[in-house]
Every structure is written in structure tokens, then in C-alpha cells.
Amino acid sequence: MLLSVIVPCYNEEENVFPFYEELLKNTPFLEGEGLELELIYVDDGSVDETAARVRSLHEKDGRVHLLSFSRNFGKEAGIYAGLQKAKGDYVVMMDVDLQDPPSLLPEMFSYLKQGYDSVATRRVTRKGEPPVRSFFARLFYKIMNRISKTEIVDGARDYRLMTRQVVDGILAMCEYNRFTKGIFGWVGYRTKWLEYENVERAHGKTKFNFWKLFLYSIDGITAFSTVPLAISSVMGVVFCLCAFVAIAVLIVKNLLYHDPVAGWPSLVCIILLVSGVQLFCVGILGQYLAKTYLEVKRRPIYLVKEEL
Numbered sequence: 001m002l003l004s005v006i007v008p009c010y011n012e013e014e015n016v017f018p019f020y021e022e023l024l025k026n027t028p029f030l031e032g033e034g035l036e037l038e039l040i041y042v043d044d045g046s047v048d049e050t051a052a053r054v055r056s057l058h059e060k061d062g063r064v065h066l067l068s069f070s071r072n073f074g075k076e077a078g079i080y081a082g083l084q085k086a087k088g089d090y091v092v093m094m095d096v097d098l099q100d101p102p103s104l105l106p107e108m109f110s111y112l113k114q115g116y117d118s119v120a121t122r123r124v125t126r127k128g129e130p131p132v133r134s135f136f137a138r139l140f141y142k143i144m145n146r147i148s149k150t151e152i153v154d155g156a157r158d159y160r161l162m163t164r165q166v167v168d169g170i171l172a173m174c175e176y177n178r179f180t181k182g183i184f185g186w187v188g189y190r191t192k193w194l195e196y197e198n199v200e201r202a203h204g205k206t207k208f209n210f211w212k213l214f215l216y217s218i219d220g221i222t223a224f225s226t227v228p229l230a231i232s233s234v235m236g237v238v239f240c241l242c243a244f245v246a247i248a249v250l251i252v253k254n255l256l257y258h259d260p261v262a263g264w265p266s267l268v269c270i271i272l273l274v275s276g277v278q279l280f281c282v283g284i285l286g287q288y289l290a291k292t293y294l295e296v297k298r299r300p301i302y303l304v305k306e307e308l
């Protein structure tokens, strides 16, 4: 049996070796289980020494593979590429920064043996993260789970161990706009959740700033929910109803009290409000259209520069 480990890396030169060493601490366990190892570093267009270090590992240890992209395509593309290349009967994805502790592997494996198809992890604390980011992250998961039928677990990491069947399920979803957390939920299968405390990055800095995460959350919403479109239609109906009531009130007022319509400030406010809501709704529509546009172009999800 073969276990494939996929690690997406973007400018992670300091983490390449420490990760390898940490992973190899599981060697006795793997040997005990009769599992062979395949380690795939997906270099997502790094501009530092990441690829060179993986190359040197590959020379020493043939089980280490390198897949380099022609530029930075994002972590989602890295995961997809890794899953495509993985030959393993079991596949696990981990971050190279050691935030996904390889020492959990034996425990994760024990659940596969109990009949689970996939073992996922979630962090129960967000220690070491800016409070504003934690707040918005929680808000995102709350909203997302309200508006989407696919379950997206708060604090879920991309650290997952899966059987070949689950991997094939994920690969069958060849969409361009990839939101992996949703894709995992969408494919289903029996999943065991393991919880652990947040671990801080071993070296370097996070590649996701607030703005990148915000855009990512919009990707997630458009990919796994159409509720915003429904909300904009409902808003249209509510505004029409308000207008009808206002018209009725004005007519009655005029007929009974001969009260001339007073003041344009109120009118300006109403026009601003309504046109604002209209633009907002067109914006929502635009987001879906933009995603559809990118999807129908059928561009490749990533381009390979080097493969070892």
C-alpha cells in the first residue's frame, strides 16, 4: 500500500527540510503498517530556494517528488495538482509550515481502519491569530452554513487523510473556481473529525492577508451557494411593496387633506437608497457572472514548469 503526502509550498524555503524531517519521524509507524511513502512538494511558483531544496531532497531520497508551477496559482491549484499526481492508495494533504502536525498521522490512520473514508482535522482555538481575523472567520462560517447546503466546518483545516475513493471523488470536480473546504463537504463519504489546538507556523509568515481571505470567502460563497441571488430578488419585491404603500399614502393624503407633496430632500434620499440597493444587487449578479465567465473559458487550473 502506498501513502501519498501532498504539501503545497509557496516561498517556504525554511520549511522544506524541517517538514521532511518531521514527517520521517513517522517511519516506524509506516513500516509497521506496511505502508510505502510518496512525498509530493507542489511548488506554487515560489521565487525563493523552495524548488532547489526539494530538488536536493529528491536526489537523496527518491520518494520525494517535486511539481513546480509556472507561476503562483494559489493553494487550491496546488492541492488539485497534488491530488492528480498522487498515486497512493491513501492520500494526505498537509501544510509545509508544520501547522498540520505530521505526528497525528498514526491516530488518523487508526480511524481509516475503523471504516471511515476520510479523516479531517479542525482547530478548536485560533490562538496566535489577530482577533479581527478570528471574528470575521467565525462570521463567515456562520453565514456560509446558513446559505449553503454543503456543510463547511468552522476551523476546518485542509489537513486530511483520504482513501483513493474520496480522492477520485474530489478529482471528478474539475471546476476552475476551487473552494476545497466546500468540495470536501460536497463529496461526502464517512468523515471522522479530529480536533487540535492551533499550532503556530514554524518559520516564515502566513501567505494569506485579510484581503486575500476576503476574496477567498467570496469564492466560497459563489461556489457553494446561490442564496445571495435569491436575497436580491426578495429585496426587489420588498422595495416594490414599500413603494406601493407610499403611493397609496400619498394619494390618500392628497385627496383628503389636499396636502401638496413636500420637499425634495426625502426624494433624494429615497433615490439614493433605491439606486444603492440596485447597484448592490447588480454587483451580486456580477460576481456570479464573473465566476461563470472564468468557468466557461476552461482555462487550465495550473501549468507545470518542472516535474521530478
Ligand code: UDP
Residues within 6 Å of the ligand: 007, 008, 009, 010, 011, 012, 044, 072, 073, 074, 075, 078, 094, 095, 096, 097, 099, 201, 205, 206, 207, 208
Ligand atoms: N500556499 C500555496 N500557495 C499560495 C499560498 C499558500 O501553496 O498561494 C501554501 C503555503 O506554502 C502553506 C499552505 O499553503 O504550505 C498554507 O499557507 P499559510 O500557512 O500561509 O496559510 P495559513 O496557515 O496562515 O492559513
Ligand code: MG
Residues within 6 Å of the ligand: 095, 097, 099, 201, 206
Ligand atoms: Mg500556515
